[in-house]
Amino acid sequence: MINTSQRRHIDTILSYGGHQSMYKSYSPTHELIGRSWRRCLTEYGLDPSQPRPARIVTHQTLREHQDSVDEFLNVARAGVEQLYTQISGLGYVLLLSDHRGITVQFLGNKHDDDRLHKAGLYLGADWSEQYAGTSAVGTCIQEQQALTCHRVDHFDSSHIGLTCTAAPIKDPSGQLLAVLDISALNSSRTPESQNFALHLTQLYARLIEDAYFLRRYRNRLVFKCDQSRELVQVNGQLLFALDEQGNILAANTAGRTLLAQYRPFSKDSISLPDLLECQWRDILSITYESKDGVRAFRVSGTQQMLYGILIEPKTNTFSQLNVSEVCASQEESVPALDKLCADDPAMRQTISLAKRLRHRDVSLLILGETGTGKEVLAKAIHATSHRSDQPFIAVNCAAIPESLIESELFGYAPGTFTGGRVKGAKGLIQEANGGTLFLDEIGDMPLQLQSRLLRVLAEGQVLPLGTSQPVNIDVRVLAATHCNVMQLIADGLFREDLYYRLNGATLKLPALKARVDKHYLIKLLLKRLNPAARLRADAMSALLGYSWPGNIRQLVNTLTFAEAVCEEGEITVHHLPEECVAGRLDKSTFALPMQSLNSCDTSTLSAEPLSDPWLEKTNSIPEQQMLIDRLRQQRWNISAVAKQLGVSRPTIYRRMKKLGISLPRDV
Structure with a gap:
């Protein structure tokens, strides 16, 4: 009813x-x-x-x-x-x-x-x-x-x-x-x-x-991935079954959704390397190369990051077929380059290309924001090349006064101009003969000097000022800039022919905020600063959430300061600079010193391989100035500074004594 x-x-x-x-x-x-x-x-x-x-x-x-x-x-x-x-x-x-x-x-x-x-x-x-x-x-x-x-x-x-x-x-x-x-x-x-x-x-x-x-693909290699590195092992959202060449045989619902987004821009048959903009060996070697069995990948044509693991097949057929392939396809280990990257896809591609080109004399153009490590990469390439026993000469094109840059680069004969050396000078290009010439901030080189540099690179000869006899040179040129060179060319500020002479290949360094291996970089840098130092979770969260406008240089500064003011080797969020916590950038507090090029002394320009490349300039970081800035902000109130940094007053006094900081007389 x-x-x-x-x-x-x-x-x-x-x-x-x-x-x-x-x-x-x-x-x-x-x-x-x-x-x-x-x-x-x-x-x-x-x-x-x-x-x-x-x-x-x-x-x-x-x-x-x-x-x-x-x-x-x-x-x-x-x-x-x-x-x-x-x-x-x-x-x-x-x-x-x-x-x-x-x-x-x-x-x-x-x-x-x-x-x-x-x-x-x-x-x-x-x-x-x-x-x-x-x-x-x-x-x-x-x-x-x-x-x-x-x-x-x-x-x-x-x-x-x-x-x-x-x-x-x-x-x-x-x-x-x-x-x-x-x-x-x-x-x-x-x-x-x-x-x-x-x-x-x-x-x-x-x-x-x-x-x-x-269960269905237990006898196939399965790639399991997720947008979270921490959860991929236990709750990976996307599954892809693969054949021996890396082609995708099947995918779960989440995987098919991703493929549906990608397929309009690709061929009907999609391989996992195509989808993730990587090499097949990068996937096969996850278990062999990554410390935690996880590797980061970027979805082709997007900024979407996926973290993947491999699930080995139950039968031995696939493994026996591919173990030798994995070993054979693994890139040569080059520690000086490998340690510049933990697990960021963009950096992995850059380092892979650098490895393949390090012994070639092709010119390289390194692009990246200020502080991303362009010179560090250039030195690592030189240190691992067949020119490693020859000079590495770095020239900051933006640091040399325009009136001196020509004489500094090309050298000059005795008596060429008032104030010059009595015997003349070789010039930095000649100093690099047989080795590597690193032209940093090439985008800031004056236009009139670009023509002379182009001629040097094209002819393999340099003509010092005041002479008529050119000198033969053999240098490999690595150039770097943070500028948009194509825009400079369009604006008439950079020679297009010089650009193509310098750009035998391009190496791109991602900004620190875009790197997915920040967690590893932070731990690595802190360990090199002080192996006994510990980073508490609240500090790590703040560091991972910060935008890092100063990139790795700023990170090194930040860790150096935090390690200096922390107590008992444990860094908490209270020991970090204020901008890292509040998201504000105070350039006066953390202005990074730039080593200017001494026009008369090039002895500091010949570089040897460094064991800790990211910390190359740590010794020059003005820890003293950082603490002085803090004290000035608090009007030399030691208690206020200690409270701000989350340390005791004796800790501040100890750091002041070590750094030679005295209280002003009027305090």
Whole structure:
């Protein structure tokens, strides 16, 4: 017998003409429900005034449906049981149906057997939309997406007391395999009460789907990745099964979503190296080269970062085939270059290219923001090249006065100009003969000197000022700039022919804020400053969250200061410069000193390989000035500075004594 609530519901459906507003207030999934109602009325010819009893298939039919998904059920069972233990106390039952809507697994309270059987919340129940009308399972099958069908969302009036939430489970090819559903006989009238149920069901549907994916491709190499390095080992969202050449054989739902975004810009068959802008060996060697078994990759054509691990196949066929390939394809270890990068994709490509080109005499153009380590990279390339026993001469084109740069670069004969050396000078280009000439900030070189430099590079000869006889030279030129050289060329400030002479290959250094290996760089730099120093979690979080406009130079300064003022070797957030915590940049506090080039003394320009390249200029960092700045900001109030830095007053006094800082007489 139809009651008043059912009659009202029947009238609503019969008067429904596709107008979503008619029942929009009932459910946040009204669009899905509305499409389902239309299908029930127009395609299936269902009559809402004729409620249908629950349909439970025969034991034989149920067995046939279960047998067709037997392998899947074996994988899903653990996830289903785990989910049920979390929801059973809240009055929910759990249904797992196949792609046709037949419930092939059911978990519920036996005390409610009769009521559940009558409602169709039972093993063998048919929840296909064609028979049962709008329901979570049936509509999920048709719409291929998760939803909650809450009370009056159901088409059949006999189900308007139920709340049901379902999520699809797909096979590795993207075809619907099953539907996971949790339902309750009684629930709150508000559909929002089921939001958590929807998220929980989706979570377990994904876990079951991924477990089945791994089962299906247990004899293949599987690449598992996630946007979080910390969670990829336990909860990697994307799965890709690979063949021996790195081609993607299959992907889980999250992986297919990424491929769908990428495919319009690629060929039909996508390889994982193409997707991640890397070499096949970079993927194969994850286990061999990365310390934690995780490696960072950048999705092709985007800034999206993914952190991946490898799941080895159960059989030995793949491993035996590829172990030798991995070993053979691994790049030569070059410690001086390798230690400049932990695990950043952009840096990895730059270092890989630098390794391949280090023995070639091709000119290199190093691009990057100020403080990203352009000179450090140049020195490492020189130190690992066949010219390593010859001079490395660095010239800061922006630091030499324009009036002196020509004589400094090209040299001059005796008596060429007043104030010059009596015997003349070779010039920095000649000083680099046989070795490497590093032209830093080449974009700031005066235009008139660019022509002379171009001639030197083209002819392999330098003509000192005041002479008529050129001198043969053999130098490899590495140039660097933070400028947009193409814009300089367009503005007429840089010679295009010189650009192409310098740019035999380009090495790009990412800004520190864009690097995904900041965590490792911070630990590495701190260890080199003080192996015994410790960085507390709050300090690390602040450092990782800061934008680092001064890049690695600023990071070195920051760590040096923090290590100097901390107590007992433990750095907390209170020991960091204020701008790192508040997100403000106070250039007066952390202005990095730039070593100017002495026009008369080039003895400091010949470089030897450094064991700690990032800390090359640490000794020149004005720790004294940093502390003085702090004291001045607090008007030489030692207690205020100590409180600001989170240390004791004696610590400040000790640092002042060590650095030779005295209180002003008027304090």
